[in-house]
Amino acid sequence: MTPLEDLLSTWLATKRWCPSGGHAVAVDLVSSTPLFDPGHDAVVIFHLVRAHVDSGPVLLSVPLTYRWWDPRAPRGGPGEAGKVPAPPSNVSVVGSLTLSQAGELLASCGVPQHSIPPDEPFRGPEKAGVLLKDAGSPPPWQGVTVRDGVFDSAFTRAWVSALLGDSPVGALHYPEQGGLWGEILTSEPEILRELAVENPRVITTEQSNSSAVLSNWGMVKLFRILSPGSNPDVAIPVALSKRGWDGIPDVFAHVMLRWPIDDGHRDELADVAVLTRFLPESHDGFELSLRMAQQGEDFSNLAWDLGLRSAQMHHMLRDVFPKEEGTEAQDSSLGCTLIDQIRWASREVPSLTDVRDDIVTLGEALQGLPELDLSLTSEYQKVHGDYHLGQVLRAGDRWVVLDFEGEPLRSLMQRNQTDDPLRDVAGMLRSLDYAAAIGQAPSWWRDQARQQFLSGYLSESPDTDRDSFDLSLSVHELLKALYEAVYESRSRPDWLQVPLGAIQRLTSHLNHVLTPDR
Numbered sequence: 199m200t201p202l203e204d205l206l207s208t209w210l211a212t213k214r215w216c217p218s219g220g221h222a223v224a225v226d227l228v229s230s231t232p233l234f235d236p237g238h239d240a241v242v243i244f245h246l247v248r249a250h251v252d253s254g255p256v257l258l259s260v261p262l263t264y265r266w267w268d269p270r271a272p273r274g275g276p277g278e279a280g281k282v283p284a285p286p287s288n289v290s291v292v293g294s295l296t297l298s299q300a301g302e303l304l305a306s307c308g309v310p311q312h313s314i315p316p317d318e319p320f321r322g323p324e325k326a327g328v329l330l331k332d333a334g335s336p337p338p339w340q341g342v343t344v345r346d347g348v349f350d351s352a353f354t355r356a357w358v359s360a361l362l363g364d365s366p367v368g369a370l371h372y373p374e375q376g377g378l379w380g381e382i383l384t385s386e387p388e389i390l391r392e393l394a395v396e397n398p399r400v401i402t403t404e405q406s407n408s409s410a411v412l413s414n415w416g417m418v419k420l421f422r423i424l425s426p427g428s429n430p431d432v433a434i435p436v437a438l439s440k441r442g443w444d445g446i447p448d449v450f451a452h453v454m455l456r457w458p459i460d461d462g463h464r465d466e467l468a469d470v471a472v473l474t475r476f477l478p479e480s481h482d483g484f485e486l487s488l489r490m491a492q493q494g495e496d497f498s499n500l501a502w503d504l505g506l507r508s509a510q511m512h513h514m515l516r517d518v519f520p521k522e523e524g525t526e527a528q529d530s531s532l533g534c535t536l537i538d539q540i541r542w543a544s545r546e547v548p549s550l551t552d553v554r555d556d557i558v559t560l561g562e563a564l565q566g567l568p569e570l571d572l573s574l575t576s577e578y579q580k581v582h583g584d585y586h587l588g589q590v591l592r593a594g595d596r597w598v599v600l601d602f603e604g605e606p607l608r609s610l611m612q613r614n615q616t617d618d619p620l621r622d623v624a625g626m627l628r629s630l631d632y633a634a635a636i637g638q639a640p641s642w643w644r645d646q647a648r649q650q651f652l653s654g655y656l657s658e659s660p661d662t663d664r665d666s667f668d669l670s671l672s673v674h675e676l677l678k679a680l681y682e683a684v685y686e687s688r689s690r691p692d693w694l695q696v697p698l699g700a701i702q703r704l705t706s707h708l709n710h711v712l713t714p715d716r
Contacts, residue, residue, distance in 0.1 A: 205293035215422040229457040230307035231377040233356035240352035261347030290349035300342040380453035417476040425610040429469035431603035448475040484587035491637030505654025507597040519580040533564030543680040563712040578616040585622035586629035624674035
């Protein structure tokens with residue numbers, strides 16, 4: 199491996215978004231796209247990296263900045279001529295390279311080499327690249343610090359400059375070429391320049407992506423694990439934003455990456471980032487409901503509003519994205535799906551073997567009910583896909599929906615498929631169950647919140663057949679709880695009892711409805 203690949207091998211093991219299990223992994227660079235930093239503080243390169251983890255190779259987006267340093271120089275803030283920027287926080291540092299290692303790397307990435315004036319050795323050159331050969335003998339620099347670009351204002355300035363088309367290299371407006379390209383959606387693109395005035399405030403709690411707040415009103419989300427194709431967390435908000443729906447944060451721009459495969463004979467394309475409005479005065483839906491559950495505070499009105507907003511989301515998705523015919527894998531009854539789900543879940547969670555036979559029996563009973571044999575060809579549409587309280591914000595007097603990426607354990611192809619909107623409804627009901635259980639809410643809190651959420655949701659469809667709706671919804675809740683049991687067993691074992699309790703309760707209820715003679 200190259201020196202950079204050696205650094206990345208160790209560094210990626212510390213990142214929650216890299217599925218390495220905390221172990222160093224073999225990596226190789228797939229593509230590298232230089233970007234121009236208008237502040238002349240660093241060389242910026244957007245790397246696509248292949249990491250060879252236990253489950254197979256995965257593609258990771260890894261933007262990096264490269265800064266030259268000299269221990270003899272006085273320290274200063276970013277952009278102060280004649281001074282080295284103050285050392286970045288350890289969380290953002292990938293490692294360091296020698297001058298010769300950096301020179302070879304940047305040359306291989308297509309970064310042009312330029313001399314640096316001896317009287318200003320600590321800022322970058324006037325163009326995209328910097329380097330070494332005419333820097334003096336010996337050069338004043340002692341090495342190059344490699345930093346995660348998400349934490350660095352140089353990266354923010356570089357990709358905003360490229361989006362706006364005023365970068366001499368790396369402009370993001372040439373979809374027929376390899377590398378990065380993007381689309382600006384706001385009618386006032388000049389406001390984007392305000393986003394690059396300070397270091398990003400990175401949100402460190404995320405597991406699969408990296409998000410950063412820019413100037414307290416912009417939010418950039420970088421998708422770390424890439425799969426070729428359209429990411430629903432970009433495609434859906436972009437489409438809804440173009441329709442003017444106020445149920446999502448404003449979408450200002452999105453960025454894609456194209457890279458060669460098959461020895462350059464073909465290209466792949468993936469979404470890598472989306473820029474939306476940050477809502478600083480908003481409240482996370484799960485944190486809000488958890489606090490109210492802990493305090494025994496009535497959530498009914500907020501739950502009703504959330505149900506209404508959820509129905510509006512489904513109506514908007516139905517209007518924007520036409521219904522699609524399902525695939526053979528999707529075109530199956532709820533009964534078949536339930537049987538497959540319990541067999542999968544019981545292999546992952548041994549305690550589910552106690553209810554496996556009962557749930558298989560429920561699945562077989564559902565197959566005998568043609569009115570519930572719903573297929574995607576007639577009933578299904580685009581949905582949120584991972585709908586819960588943590589995916590909504592309370593902003594003033596309205597709910598705002600986030601994160602249309604879908605369930606993290608599902609493939610990109612599965613997350614792009616149409617589905618039954620009741621899957622989203624079930625997901626939110628399960629989330630209310632979590633808030634009540636973890637918040638140790640009074641006994642009335644959960645049932646009342648659930649009832650009001652459903653009342654708000656059905657207010658948009660007053661002619662709904664409640665018997666069929668309730669039965670289908672209970673099945674979807676059970677499917678969701680089985681998924682949760684697998685997720686919690688892998689990620690949060692202390693929370694496993696929440697879905698296990700729901701599985702017992704829903705199985706008992708469905709047994710009473712579907713097999714009353716047993």
